[in-house]
Amino acid sequence: MLKHIQWISIVLLLLFSAFSYHKISNYKEEVETLTQEKKVLTEQVRDAKSQSAYILSQNSQLDSSITYQNWPEYFDLAEVMVEESNGKFKRPWAVYLVKEAQKYNIDPFLVYELLRVETGATFDPELVGPETKYGHAYGMAQFMKNTAPWIADMADLPYQDELLYDPYYSITLSIVYLDYLHDQYENWDETLTAYHRGMAGMEQYKLQKGHANSQYARTIQTKAEKHVAMIPQ
Numbered sequence: 247m248l249k250h251i252q253w254i255s256i257v258l259l260l261l262f263s264a265f266s267y268h269k270i271s272n273y274k275e276e277v278e279t280l281t282q283e284k285k286v287l288t289e290q291v292r293d294a295k296s297q298s299a300y301i302l303s304q305n306s307q308l309d310s311s312i313t314y315q316n317w318p319e320y321f322d323l324a325e326v327m328v329e330e331s332n333g334k335f336k337r338p339w340a341v342y343l344v345k346e347a348q349k350y351n352i353d354p355f356l357v358y359e360l361l362r363v364e365t366g367a368t369f370d371p372e373l374v375g376p377e378t379k380y381g382h383a384y385g386m387a388q389f390m391k392n393t394a395p396w397i398a399d400m401a402d403l404p405y406q407d408e409l410l411y412d413p414y415y416s417i418t419l420s421i422v423y424l425d426y427l428h429d430q431y432e433n434w435d436e437t438l439t440a441y442h443r444g445m446a447g448m449e450q451y452k453l454q455k456g457h458a459n460s461q462y463a464r465t466i467q468t469k470a471e472k473h474v475a476m477i478p479q
Contacts, residue, residue: 320344327358334369343417350425355470357421363466364388371413385410387420397423438463
């Protein structure tokens, strides 16, 4: 009888231990989930703050000093893009790009070379990129559908998926996004690498390499500088 009671006690103790372990495991999982959610929320708040600060400063910083006196210069820059692309980058696109890039004080050839790299030199406005774990990228500037809407908000533009195939819309988003990233990092290595890999991806690249001077960033900057050097002063 005593042994029977002892065995019952042992079984009850084991059941209680198993139940306690299960509860502790569930508690740990809940804590880990809450910690991860807090991290994501913190990043979202940080991004929202930086986007808001960018939007507030945008209007006062835009340069719209295109006049009849300097318009021929912008047209000449556009012609370089048209000729270099063998006509694949259409003249109206090039003129629009130069005009918009000038507003944000961005070298238009940086934007042009970015579009050239993103499309594999096709400048196809209807390009759909290869499938990734995050989905496809669309249009000439290769934006994903989880990124483009908040960039459109910063640009004070409407957003619909099909607009990503509009070359003028795509060019505008690329310039606004570059301006936003450069406002965050204040250098083109980090800006271009973040455009290519995402902001978190750029930070991870820096941790691995110790710098943000990726091949993507080097290629775009080097080719843009060559275009600038060839323009008569």
